[in-house]
Amino acid sequence: MSLLPSMIEIVRDNWLLLLVGQYPNGPLGGIAATLILSILGIALAFPLSVVMALASLSPWLALRWPVMALVYITRGVPLLLIILWVYFVLPLLIGHSVPAFATMLVTLVGYEAAFLSEIVRAGIQALPTGQMDAARALGHSRLGAMRYVILPQALFNMIPSILSQFVSTIKETTLGYIINVPELTFAAGQINNRLLTKPFEVYFILAISYFIVCWTLTQAINMVERRIAAGRTAGPVAVSALPTTAASVSGA
Amino acid sequence: MIKFVAVHKFFGALAALTDVNAEVRKGEVVVVCGPSGSGKSTLIRTVNRLEEIQSGSVLFEGRDVHGKLGGAALNHLRSRIGFVFQSFNLFPHLSALDNVMLSPMKVNGVKRSDAREMALRLLDRVGLAAKAQNYPGQLSGGQQQRVAIARALAMEPPAMLFDEPTSALDPEMVGEVLSVMRGLARDGMTMMCVTHEMNFARDVADRVWFMDAGRVLETGAPVDFFRSPQHPRAQRFLSDLHTR
Numbered sequence: 001m002s003l004l005p006s007m008i009e010i011v012r013d014n015w016l017l018l019l020v021g022q023y024p025n026g027p028l029g030g031i032a033a034t035l036i037l038s039i040l041g042i043a044l045a046f047p048l049s050v051v052m053a054l055a056s057l058s059p060w061l062a063l064r065w066p067v068m069a070l071v072y073i074t075r076g077v078p079l080l081l082i083i084l085w086v087y088f089v090l091p092l093l094i095g096h097s098v099p100a101f102a103t104m105l106v107t108l109v110g111y112e113a114a115f116l117s118e119i120v121r122a123g124i125q126a127l128p129t130g131q132m133d134a135a136r137a138l139g140h141s142r143l144g145a146m147r148y149v150i151l152p153q154a155l156f157n158m159i160p161s162i163l164s165q166f167v168s169t170i171k172e173t174t175l176g177y178i179i180n181v182p183e184l185t186f187a188a189g190q191i192n193n194r195l196l197t198k199p200f201e202v203y204f205i206l207a208i209s210y211f212i213v214c215w216t217l218t219q220a221i222n223m224v225e226r227r228i229a230a231g232r233t234a235g236p237v238a239v240s241a242l243p244t245t246a247a248s249v250s251g252a
Numbered sequence: 253m254i255k256f257v258a259v260h261k262f263f264g265a266l267a268a269l270t271d272v273n274a275e276v277r278k279g280e281v282v283v284v285c286g287p288s289g290s291g292k293s294t295l296i297r298t299v300n301r302l303e304e305i306q307s308g309s310v311l312f313e314g315r316d317v318h319g320k321l322g323g324a325a326l327n328h329l330r331s332r333i334g335f336v337f338q339s340f341n342l343f344p345h346l347s348a349l350d351n352v353m354l355s356p357m358k359v360n361g362v363k364r365s366d367a368r369e370m371a372l373r374l375l376d377r378v379g380l381a382a383k384a385q386n387y388p389g390q391l392s393g394g395q396q397q398r399v400a401i402a403r404a405l406a407m408e409p410p411a412m413l414f415d416e417p418t419s420a421l422d423p424e425m426v427g428e429v430l431s432v433m434r435g436l437a438r439d440g441m442t443m444m445c446v447t448h449e450m451n452f453a454r455d456v457a458d459r460v461w462f463m464d465a466g467r468v469l470e471t472g473a474p475v476d477f478f479r480s481p482q483h484p485r486a487q488r489f490l491s492d493l494h495t496r
Contacts, residue, residue: 133337
């Protein structure tokens with residue numbers, strides 16, 4: 001039997017499971033859960049990461065130290081281990097069980113916040129020092145200068161990096177499979193268990209699904225990057241070294 | 253109004269400023285000149301503490317800028333000292349108008365409508381009323397520097413510092429910035445200017461300070477300084493200028 005008709009048949013029989021999992025009869029899953037996890041993960045991690053970046057640039061050691069510790073831990077420990085750790089240890093600490101989805105979300109938020117904070121910090125440091133000098137010379141406090149002068153520029157410059165971190169996050173949600181978060185990989189696993197004889201077809205469909213979502217987003221990022229570059233050609237403050245590398249080291 | 257008392261500053265082992273004693277009086281225009289690397293920019297940046305010093309004191313309106321000041325007190329002091337940079341340092345994400353309006357609103361708590369009115373008046377004063385909505389990236393160097401002057405004036409500072417305001421400009425744009433500065437001097441603004449524009453020094457300055465190797469070697473009226481400089485280093489500097 002050839003591959004393509006077989007795959008089409010699997011998709012035809014299981015498209016709803018791949019899209020939304022067992023919803024509405026069970027928890028929301030599939031691509032929907034993957035996207036919700038990623039979007040919530042990044043959306044909650046982002047404000048946290050800005051606070052962490054400001055803390056890591058603070059002149060006070062007491063603010064810098066905990067953030068740097070968290071960043072080094074997340075850099076040095078595989079995401080899978082952090083997920084297992086949160087999954088098994090958190091319930092012991094707080095005394096009752098935590099749903100797998102919440103476990104995954106909390107872990108992702110912490111993990112992504114650490115990486116995003118490094119992106120934000122690099123974005124702030126990439127701005128010419130004259131910007132901070134000018135703001136301070138006008139009488140702005142350090143935080144005021146950050147809020148009105150530095151962050152608006154730095155965050156705008158970082159939009160592509162933040163989006164590519166989002167793409168990484170989508171791929172990282174697959175690790176939720178290990179603690180039975182009903183996301184896309186989990187749905188494919190269910191299908192595979194039911195069919196038993198077609199693992200190649202099932203996981204090929206899974207790969208294509210991730211590829212389509214991530215490739216589309218990557219194209220969108222390239223477009224945003226071009227827009228930003230075009231809008232900036234007239235400006236004197238071109239930030240040539242955008243911190244895009246942080247996203248590539250975060251793959252789990 | 254601005255008084256340097258026995259100011260010393262080091263960058264590591266390098267002495268950047270050595271025993272600087274000098275004063276800018278109220279309403280006075282002082283031009284600081286000297287060869288590159290002589291500490292002119294470092295000196296002017298100590299006035300609002302963009303540079304720290306190791307000993308001595310810098311008094312602004314009688315208060316020691318480098319003394320024990322809380323953050324809020326230092327911010328307030330800085331808001332009363334206008335500073336114009338060589339590289340303009342306009343905020344590129346804001347229009348010219350918003351560049352001028354931002355600090356009065358966020359630092360001094362001026363109402364938006366009042367800040368806007370004042371900003372438009374100041375942009376008009378530097379000849380850029382028509383460019384209010386333009387972003388810095390859409391303005392020439394000379395225009396950007398004039399916006400930067402308007403931005404500093406918007407804080408209504410009793411004194412203005414200029415750190416080589418025309419050094420990053422194409423020659424044909426130097427004049428427009430200098431003429432704004434001349435206007436300010438005419439209106440009685442207290443000014444301290446680091447500049448290589450010797451004609452500006454000759455015409456506008458009340459006093460010229462000559463610096464070399466971190467020391468203020470000579471202070472005098474421009475007539476005396478340019479006609480008969482006392483210090484051998486100043487004589488050499490001026491003759492180098494003339495032979496160029």
